[in-house]
Amino acid sequence: MKYPEKSIYFIFLFLFLGFFATAQETGDKNNVNVAPSEKFKSPDPLVVETQPLTEIEGIEVVVDSSETDTLPKKKPLLTSKVIDNAKGYRKYNVKENKIYLYDDAYLKYGDMELNAGQIIVDLNKNEAYAKGIVDSTGTYTQLPVFNQGGQSVNPDSLLVNIDTQKGLVYGSRTVQGEMNVRTEIVKKENDTLYYIYNTKLTTSSHPDDDPEYYIKIDKGVLVPGVKVIAGVSQMFFYDVPTPIVAPFAFFPMTSERKSGLIFPTFGEGSRGYFIQNGGYYFAISDYVDLALQGDYYTNGSYGFSAQSAYSLRYKFSGNFNINYENLISGQKGFSNYGRTSIYNIRWSHSQDAKASANSRFSASVNLGSSRYYQQSLDQSTTSNFLNNTMSSSISYSKTFPEYPSVNLSLTATHSQNTNTEVINMTLPTLQASVERIYPFAPANGAKKGIFQNINFQYSVNAKNEIQTVDSLFFKKEMFEDAELGFRHSIPVTTNFKLFKYLSASLNFNYTDVWQFQTVRYNDYDNALNEATIDTVSGFDRFGTYNFGASLGTTLYGTFNFGEDKKIQAIRHVVRPSVSYAYTPSFDNYYDYYIADAEGTVADYTRFNGGMYGSPGRNLSNTVSFSLNNTLEAKVRDKDSTATEPKKIKLLNNLNFSTGYNIAADSLAWSPLTMTGSTNFFDNKMTVNFGATFDPYAIDASGTRIEQFNIDNGGSLFRLTKANLTTNYSFSSKSFKKKNKDDDEEENPENQVTGGRTDDLFGQNQDFSNADAMGRNKKETKEIENENYSNGVPWDLKFAYSLTYSNPARQQELTTNSLMFSGNIELSPRWKVGVSSGYDFKEHGFTYTQFRFQRDLESWQLNFNWVPFSARSSWYFFIGINSSVLSDLKWEKRRPYDQNL
Incomplete structure (x- = not known):
């Protein structure tokens, strides 16, 4: 998020407008080379060829070297070294005591630097006059470029005193950040003060060629890189004056970011007249900013927002937004009166890949009132009211690369259904895993066979789950039903080849689940007319395991039609596989209770409702079948220069799967x-x-x-x-x-x-x-009409x-x-x-x-x-x-x- 860096106050009668500006002065040298020739030599006998200015007699004062001279030393005529040059000629007029530099003339004195078509130096007045030259086509070229103290000006002509550095600039053209400044006359008082007359300010991309608009200033004061204080200012559209006139105006022109007011928007709606998005922008530093804005409606509704963007190169970047609205409908004292508070919090954070090789932090947050997008008066969220979910994720991951490497991550998640207003959160989720370990693999060389490919891994997943509703969000009640659990997993696998073309694998998985909250079903109570359920706090655990095997292969079929055909070949890849999975029944985790007045006995497990499920009681003995297909074609490329045919996919995938439960007494086939x-x-x-x-x-x-x-x-x-x-x-x-x-x-x-x-x-x-x-x-880019x-x-x-x-x-x-x-x-x-x-x-x-x-x-x-x-x-x-x-x-x- 970016906000204007400065503010401009523009007053017209009782109208107060705020402007925000950045300023940076730049300049381009307009230089057309003219080949030198003998015709440039002056016929005036008083004009002679000269050496550089510093070598002309009288420019520097020769001081007596006698140590006994008590007279005060005379200050040199020029206190700094003068560097001058010209492509055409350099002439010295003895009678006028002037230096003439022509064609690509250049003059440097101290921090003052001047380029122009011609420069005339008056040694009597210590002044330099610069202007362009007229080429053979009658075009006025090589306009002056004046640089001093990092400031650049492109005038039609200028007159400057070399000693005091005061001067006059005619037809000045300069750029202040996004603002193009065109001034008829500029009077330079010193390095920090310029008087400007008949000035035009515009952000048009073509300020010198019929700009779309500009602000005309009769008189003003310019402090380079700081500000412009203007007198009467008027807005023009295509040189047509408008009634937008201000008696005075203030334009900050600093190149640094500045704090300032954010001018609001005015309007009328169902809640009366309103002022929206008014506030203040804080340029805190080069790395972070902050904008505070507010809304107010005449029926009493109001809102505020805080928005911040931050960035640290090669480290991280992000933005943060918080919005709150207090909405009032109807009239107080009537039945239609209502008050609603809604809010929304958004945070995005990303870490640069160069910041750390083994750790990473990221965030993507969007949470708040479920009805925020539907009820918000903020027009910037209009297109989001159809969203029916909001989700968030904040994660930190760390890798410990030493063998065996360990991956660790902490994640906080949030999922919110804006229709049902149900919110699910994990605060947090811990995931840790150790890389696969091959205990029987050779120290060197490839792993071969079923024994050497045996590997195992350990992982743990821990969650603190919360389910709540919108009305209880951020209240203490939302934590009352929080659940905490751990799941430990140890998979053991191996793979090998059968008959050269078949890939086989075996796997065994053990899972151990820890819970800190279980349930107990009580027998039917005649007084209550129901069987009650109690929640039992305390540590409890259960373990499950399963076994599996799979067998698969890959078949390739190619149909060639000839290289002269448009479709040269079709390739069909088929991957059939069959797998077997066995999961025993874990009856030892089940108990019984009387469910009704008739004495019906029902079973249950105390781990019902756990976040990692409950141990299964039904024996599963399943054979599964799958068939995966992909279809590709080779076609002749339309590009006649291509040497190879083009490959296209006709089917990315076409998969079929089903299964058969050997242990089932009915409906054994899966769909x-x-x-x-x-x-x-x-x-x-x-x-x-x-x-x-x-x-x-x-x-x-x-x-x-x-x-x-x-x-x-x-x-x-x-x-x-x-x-x-x-x-x-x-x-x-x-x-x-x-x-x-x-x-x-x-x-x-x-x-x-x-x-x-x-x-x-x-x-x-x-x-x-x-x-x-x-x-x-x-x-803005050049529009190509040929499109x-x-x-x-x-x-x-x-x-x-x-x-x-x-x-x-x-x-x-x-x-x-x-x-x-x-x-x-x-x-x-x-x-x-x-x-x-x-x-x-x-x-x-x-x-x-x-x-x-x-x-x-x-x-x-x-x-x-x-x-x-x-x-x-x-x-x-x-x-x-x-x-x-x-x-x-x-x-x-x-x-x-x-x-x-």
């Missing part, structure tokens, strides 16, 4: 699951699909029965579920030759506020916010989701929706866009937003419109792109009705 994915349009469109097929039939009530579906008069498998998702992003550039700069751009400002990086949910609607403007405004000769630039994104559900033959489409977003540039500086969607199941449009954008070079015009729904609203904005004058803006909005 057949199919998943797959493929790409289209040069891998820009990804399609994911899946389906579930059940081999068993169902009865009239929809319950699975011990009868195959084919034996019940149906097909071999019964389709119970299917899904399809796809997304695609393409543009007019997709049909042209790819350039490295043609990558599709995302909207990071949405992600900063906790939303999507694309604009399928629309874009944020607050262009007046200084932070948003800083992110949205891009560097429009063969078509109008456009882009389109869409995402489609379809889910079919049929477990009880209801044949229902549970989801069937399309979301899309598109933009089109009608002309080089006109852009329109839309974000919307359609729910084919509910037969209605989703959140729809229209966008209109006009690039006015130095200015930006935006209009966003949500035409229907409860969030119907519009927002108009026009303002200067540059952060220097970002508060020169006009905006009008009609927010959506919060009462709806």
Whole structure:
């Protein structure tokens, strides 16, 4: 997050505007070489060829070396060494006592440096006059460039006193940070004080060639690198004066970051008139800043926010945002009166890879009130109200590289459902693991055989889990039901080859779970008419184990069609595998209790509800089958210079899996699951699909029965579920030759506020916010009109989701929706866009937003419109792109009705 570094106060009658500016002076030498020739020699007999100024008689005073001379020593005419040069000629006029330097003239005296087409030095007045020269085409070239004390000025001509260094500058052109300064006359009083007359200030990229706007100052004072104090100032648009006039103005011009006021936004909404985003910016240091902003509404609602960005090169960077809003609806004393407090906290921290080789810290936090995005008055979060989850993660990891290496990580996570307002947190999760150890491997050489490949590993996972609701978040009640547990795992595995082509593996896993809270089921109580459950605090544990084996291979099939064909070959890769898993029953962890008044006996384990599950009582003896497929093709490359055919994937994967439980007394076969994915349009469109097929039939009530579906008069498998998702992003550039700069751009400002990086949910609607403007405004580039000769630039994104559900033959489409977003540039500086969607199941449009954008070079015009729904609203904005004058803006909005 970036905020303006200085503030500018601009007063017109009773209007007070705040400006924020950065200042840095630069200058470019306008130098056109003219070849020297004899024609430059002056016919004046009093003008003679000269040596450098320091060698001319009379410039330096010869002092008597006699030690007995009591007369005071005369101060030299020039106190510093003078360096001069010229490409054309250097002449000394004896009668006028002047030095003439012509064509690429150069003069240096102390810290003063002057370049120009011609320089005339008056030795009587100790003055230097510089101006350009007129070339053979009549063009005024080689304009002066004056440098002193790190400041640079590009005038049409100038006159300076070499001794006092006072002077006059005519037609000055200079740059102060983002501000271009054009002054008709500058009077240099000293190194720190300049008087300016008829000055134009603008951030236009072409200040000398019909700028879009400028601020004209009649008289003012410039302190280089510090400030400009101006008299009467007036805004002009394309040289047309406007009624925006101020009796005086103050422009800080320092190159250092400065604190200052943040000018607010004014408007009217359902909560009355409001002032938004007003506050103060603190430039704390070069590494961290802070912006405090507040909102106020005439019905009594208010809000505040704190935003900070920090960065330390080669160490870390991040930003922090906290928002709080106290919202009032209705009138106090009436039934519709209500008060709601909402908040949101966002923190992003990333560590530079160079900071540490063995440790890393990162954070991505987005938490707060579940209804924050739906109820917030902050326009910068408009596009995020469709989000139904908020999540956070803060992690620290450390690696101890000594053998055997140990990886250690601590993670705090948060997951929040904004619809149910249920919050799940782990504070924290500890994960530690030791690298695999091969106790029987040879000291040197490859590991061979089943014995040498035996390896084991140890890992531990510990959690402190909390489940709460939005109303109890950050209150002591949320910690009352916290659960703590540990899980220790020791896997032992080995792998080997069978018959050269088969890969086999064996595995044994032991898991030990520690809990600090268990349950006890009491027998049925006739007085209470129920069986009660008690929570028992204290340490308890259980251990489980399982055994497994797998066998698989890889088969390759290639179909060649010939190198002269467009499709030269198709390659099919098949990876079949079969695996076996055995898990015994752990009856020793189960107890019994009387569940009802009839004396029904039921079993339970005291580890029910544990975060790592409970020991299983059912014997599992399962054989699983899987078949993985990939399909590739070799095609002739369209590029005639390519020497090799192009490889494309027809199917990224197509997987089938099922299983058979040998120990089951019924319904032993598992449903057949199919998943797959493929790409289209040069891998820009990804399609994911899946389906579930059940081999068993169902009865009239929809319950699975011990009868195959084919034996019940149906097909071999019964389709119970299917899904399809796809997304695609393409543009007019997709049909042209790819350039490295043609990558599709995302909207990071949405992600900063906790939303999507694309604009399928629309874009944020607050262009007046200084932070948003800083992110949205891009560097102005030259627009190439030839881009429009063969078509109008456009882009389109869409995402489609379809889910079919049929477990009880209801044949229902549970989801069937399309979301899309598109933009089109009608002309080089006109852009329109839309974000919307359609729910084919509910037969209605989703959140729809229209966008209109006009690039006015130095200015930006935006209009966003949500035409229907409860969030119907519009927002108009026009303002200067540059952060220097970002508060020169006009905006009008009609927010959506919060009462709806």
